[in-house]
Amino acid sequence: MPDLTLIIGNRNYSSWSLRAWLAMRMAGLAFEEILIQLDQPDTATRIREYSPAGRVPVLRHEDRAIWDSLAICEYAAELAPEAHLWPEDRIARAVARSVSAEMHSGFAALRDALPMNIRADRPGIPIADATQADIDRICGIWRDCRQQFGAGGYFLFGGFSIADAMFAPVASRLHSYRIAVDGMARDYIEAIRTLPAMEEWSVAAAAEPWVLEQEEIRVD
Numbered sequence: 001m002p003d004l005t006l007i008i009g010n011r012n013y014s015s016w017s018l019r020a021w022l023a024m025r026m027a028g029l030a031f032e033e034i035l036i037q038l039d040q041p042d043t044a045t046r047i048r049e050y051s052p053a054g055r056v057p058v059l060r061h062e063d064r065a066i067w068d069s070l071a072i073c074e075y076a077a078e079l080a081p082e083a084h085l086w087p088e089d090r091i092a093r094a095v096a097r098s099v100s101a102e103m104h105s106g107f108a109a110l111r112d113a114l115p116m117n118i119r120a121d122r123p124g125i126p127i128a129d130a131t132q133a134d135i136d137r138i139c140g141i142w143r144d145c146r147q148q149f150g151a152g153g154y155f156l157f158g159g160f161s162i163a164d165a166m167f168a169p170v171a172s173r174l175h176s177y178r179i180a181v182d183g184m185a186r187d188y189i190e191a192i193r194t195l196p197a198m199e200e201w202s203v204a205a206a207a208e209p210w211v212l213e214q215e216e217i218r219v220d
């Protein structure tokens with residue numbers, strides 16, 4: 001196995017894989033990829049070949065496993081300090097870590113109701129109150145970060161950071177389901193969607209032939 005190998009799930013659906021992959025790409029690291037199709041009879045066994053946690057993403061570095069998207073993002077930041085995957089300013093960095101952790105551990109209603117489905121274009125899904133509350137909080141985070149720290153670029157802390165990797169799947173979800181958001185959130189979603197690394201991932205996601213029915217939310 002090469003030095004760095006990232007094990008991911010289906011690009012179209014695996015939001016955790018996208019986060020780790022974006023951080024690795026934006027760090028400028030060379031790595032190989034192994035894609036394990038989710039929801040197959042052998043998925044769990046195949047993932048456990050690389051990580052006892054049994055989830056993707058997993059990063060293999062030499063003979064060690066680093067698992068969990070946020071840990072992989074942190075590791076990418078340490079391997080490539082010159083990429084500044086965390087903001088340089090201490091306060092900005094603390095806020096970036098806070099919003100990344102909030103994303104990592106929260107927003108269950110939104111994650112359940114609006115699964116990441118990069119190739120979908122599906123307006124008209126009814127939005128429950130709990131999901132709307134998650135959307136409002138996320139847009140609030142984006143607004144605060146952009147207003148306070150975003151002056152140097154188009155991302156939450158100006159230049160691309162791990163916080164953007166963490167929120168990229170949400171940006172994709174809000175786009176796929178055409179969720180109404182304010183202008184600042186719309187601009188941020190476009191900044192994520194048009195990031196060349198995100199475009200590369202999205203093109204590959206659209207080309208995948210696999211459909212996971214339980215992830216395909218449709219309007220009745």
Ligand SMILES: N[C@@H](CCC(=O)N[C@@H](CS)C(=O)NCC(=O)O)C(=O)O
Pocket residue numbers: 009013014015016017038039043044054055056057067068069070
């Ligand atoms: N907290 C973990 C979550 C990872 C996770 O839930 N991954 C899903 C795919 S997006 C998975 O591995 N599913 C495999 C399975 O359930 O068999 C992370 O941040 O990496």
